[in-house]
Amino acid sequence: MVAGKARQIIIDDTDPDIQYKGRWCWGSADTCPFKHYSPSYNNTLHQINNHGSISYTFNGTSISVIGAIADTDMSMGGNPSSKALKCSIDRTPIPIKTRNNNWVLCEQHGISDGKHKLRVHFNSTGAFDSILYTPSPGLSFETANVLVYNSDPGINFSLNWTYPNMSMSRLTRVSNSTATLNFTGTAVSWFGSNRGSVMQDANALYTIDGGPPTSFKLHYHHTNFSHELFTTPNFQPGSHTLVVTFEGNGSTVPLSLDYLVVANTSTPSTEPAMQKPPTVPEKHRPPVGAIVGGVVGGLFFVTAFVLFVFWWHRRRERSRESREITENGPPPSYTARAPVVSSYPAxxxxxxxxxxxxxxxxxxxxxxxxxxxxxxxxxxxxxxxxxxxxxxxPVRPPSLPYPEDKENIGGDDVVRTKSPTQSQAEIGGG
Known part of the structure; x- marks a missing residue:
């Protein structure tokens, strides 16, 4: 690829932020067969047999669409016709490029920094593989897959690495030649193009952070551009060092590098300091503890209030009863009592x-x-x-006689019992 290109973010066709319209076939290059010269990125591909489109919103200054198109215009050197494919940025058309997969379908550089929307319309059979864009200054590469081109100053090459015949691949044919990359991420993949005359396979190896070496084979490829030579296992996020060593010679397949893909990388040391892209503010959930505490506290105060009202009502009733007893005296007793009879006449x-x-x-x-x-x-x-x-x-016991008077007759007291009529007459006259 072109020397001096800045690092770019690669968006695979499976990214959920890409919007699709139309009847797309999604899968690998095998399940969605299409004539192409290179394997698809991550071995995934979206294919359309007729009208369809994609759209993607990004913050950056350049963008490229990778894929393939079947309807070509031979007058344009085999590139897609204007009727078969249309690309635009913010509804402004951008140039169409080539028809080969893993090559640029359309691209635009020098876009004003800011937020933009890419639209790609397919009007014939075509395939979509990935999107490359240069992020706006100040944005981070964190959680993204980043393309590091072979011209990146962060790659330290030993002697004997060249660009033969104006090739976009950088390669070496000298044994023990090395390439070193310091990066921040969780994995790294190496892509190269081993084309040319048929040669013997060669060996190469890589190490991560000075660990044990891992060997991989270099094979001759007749047509493939930018195929994957190796991918490291995943490791802990952080700063790491990759060292690749060539063990072949001038008679074997050379070691070539088109670009590397660093997975889940943050701000690279060779780029200006960048910050995270703007994200949707996280919604604040109501504090569960505060809600539970409020409910329990509310129930406690309601219960206390009910008990207080009940106690106050009972106290008021008792106070009223005590006041009535004080004012009116104790309630009368209705127990029958026998008349009291004196032992002597009253x-x-x-x-x-x-x-x-x-x-x-x-x-x-x-x-x-x-x-x-x-x-x-x-x-x-x-x-x-x-x-x-x-x-x-007067009510008297029936056994008692009526009152009697004594008269002194001849010196003796004579008791004379009075009749009831006489007693009443005396009462009336007295």
Whole structure:
């Protein structure tokens, strides 16, 4: 490839950011057969038999589309006709290039720095392999697959590496020639083009970070351009050193380099410092702990409030009951009580003692029980105390005689029992 090209990001046809329209066949170069001169990148390919398109948004200053097209215009040297393929950047057409797979279909350099949209329209049978673009200054290569061309200043070649006959491949035919690359990533792949006259296979080896060497074979390829010579196993992300050593000679297949692909790389040491591309802000999820704590706290306060209301209501009821007892006294007892009978005759209304009534009234309610009155006659008893005339019949035990008077006849006391009529007459007249 052209010397002096800056590192580029390679986007495979399987990238989810590529938008497809039309009926595409997706798979490997075997499941989607198409005439091509080189194997597809990552052995994946999208093929269309008629109308279809792709689109991709990027931030960069140049872009290239890799693939193949069947409908060619021989007047243009076998390149795709303008009817078969159309490419544009932000709806502005860009030049069409070639028809061979793993070669550039269309490309544009010198794009103004910023965000752009690539569109490619296929109007005949064609295949799409990958996209290469130069990222905007300040953007990072982190998480991307990056093409490092053989002209990159980050590659340290020993003597005897040349570009024969203006070839885009850099190669060596001298034994023990080396190439060293310091990079940051998780894996690296080496691509070369071993074409020309038939030669004997050669051996080569590579090491990572001074570890044990790994051997690989160099074979002659009649037609293939830029095929993969080896890919390292994945290793921990970070800075690593790759050293490749040629063990052949002038009679064997040479060791050639078109470019390397560094996987999952960050900012290379030979490029200006770059930052991560803008990403969609991450949505903040509500803190689960705060939500659970709020719910539990809310339930606690609701429960405490309900208990307080219940306690306050009970206390209020008890206070009201205590106040009613204080104001009205204890509730009356309805237990029947037997009349109290004195062991000696009572004479509250004796004619010989007209003041008995007034003196008896000074004892209060106990005198009512002794005289045979029940609680139902309280009103009448009060009237008697005021010396009011009422028709009241005292309740007496049936065994007690009515009051009797004594008369002194001839020096002896004679007891004379009064009839009920006489007793009532005395009460009325007294």
């Amino acid at each position: 004479h509250p209304f004796s004619h010989s003692d007209p003041h008995r009534l007034s003196s008896a009234s000074s004892f209060g309610r106990p005198s009512l029980a002794l005289s045979g009155y029940t609680p139902d006659t309280v009103a009448q008893t009060r009237a008697l105390r005021k010396c009011q005339e009422v028709g009241l019949h």
